[in-house]
Amino acid sequence: MTQTDRTDTAERPDPPESSESVATGGAAQAQSQFRRAWTRFRRNKLALASFVVLVALIILAVIAPLIAPYGFEEPDYEHTLAGPGTAGHLLGTDLLGRDLLSRLIYSLRTSFLVGFGAELAALIVAVVIGLIAGYRGGRAEQFLMAITDVMFAFPTYLFAVLMVAVLGRSVGAVILAIAIASWVNMARLTRAQTMTLMQRDFVEAARAMGAPGVTIAVRYVLPNAVGPLLVAVSFGIPAAITAEAGLALLGLGVQPPTPSLGGMIQDGISYVTSYPNMLVWPAVMLAVVLLAFTWLGDGIRDAFDTTGTRR
Structure with a gap:
């Protein structure tokens, strides 16, 4: 090789990355983000313990018919308002003689169903609206954000009360009532994240490849x-459970005899x-669920925090 050939080879720049490789890197970046977040989450012992407790409670709620000693509306008229350990009722009975332990287990099922169901419905609405507004921009964004602003200005809890009444x-x-009243903040978060990510190289590369808008938004x-949506959901689920408990205290919770933590607290007051x-057991269970979700949410937030501002 001559001196000129060596000089040309040394000064030749690296070939630019193809649009396909840049776009694929965006998907790989998301996977890498989750791996790093999971590694950081496992180091948070309190969050990990909260996750284990919640999984155990969810399993308990799912298999309630198999482990509950009685049906949630099965009365024992001979032992009404019985104390703990009376006549085979470990936690006692209520004013109708229904076993408190059984109703507590079934109430977990109702509360988790409301919490996860409302948050899932709110998440679907929020993601659709936030993605369209952040990706399309223009009049579509103005219209969707106008609706969001109107909902944001309306008192959330009052709206839920009105929806349940209807x-x-x-x-x-x-x-449905809690979901409709709680999707606004996640929609605004989704829009903000979408607008930020639209400036990234892998999105521009996907556009250069001719990918349709739906593919770019979803893939x-x-x-x-x-990551940020998962943090919002981890705090939104206990908020929905608390909202159901608040509605129950107003007499607008789940219709009896279906038990819920809020309904049992209302009966015990x-x-x-x-x-x-009658009040202590459901109140303690509600506190355990809310604290576990709070610590889990803190752990997820710290796991996805890449700025290093939280420890």
Whole structure:
């Protein structure tokens, strides 16, 4: 090789990356983000313990018919308002003689169903609106954000109360009411994340490849926005459970005899001085669920925090 050939070879720049490789790198970046987040999450012992507790409670709620000693509306009229350990009732009975332990297990099923169902419905609405507004821009964004702003200005809890009053007190109606009242913040978050990610190289590369807008939004934008959305969902589920409990205290919760934590707390308030067990057990269970979700949410937020501002 001559001196000129060596000089030309040394000064020749690297070939530019293809649009396909850059776009594929966006998907790989999302996968790498989840791997790093999972590694950081496992180091948070409190968050990991909360995750284990919640999984155990969810399993308990799912298999409630198999492990509950009685049906949730099965009465024992001979032992009404019985104390713990009376006649085979480990936690006692309520004013109708129904086993408190059985109702507590079934109430977990109802509360988790409301929490996860409402948040899933709210997430679907929020992602669709946020992606369209952030990706399309223009009049579509103005129209969708105008609707979002109107909903944001309306008191969330009052809106849920009105929706339950209109739709009824079935589990599905409560889920729908809470979902409609709680999608706004996630929609704004999705829009902000979409607008940020639209400036990234892998999105421009996907456009250069001729990928349609739906493919870009679903395959490249959404996976990279899942982290902040997952954090929002982890805090939104306990908020929905709390909202159902608040509706129950107003007499607008899930229709009896279907038990829920809020409904059991409402029943126990009238007997707080004479028979506090009716109030203590569901209140303690609700506190455990909310604390576990709070610590889990903190752990997820720290795991996806790439700025190093949180420890």
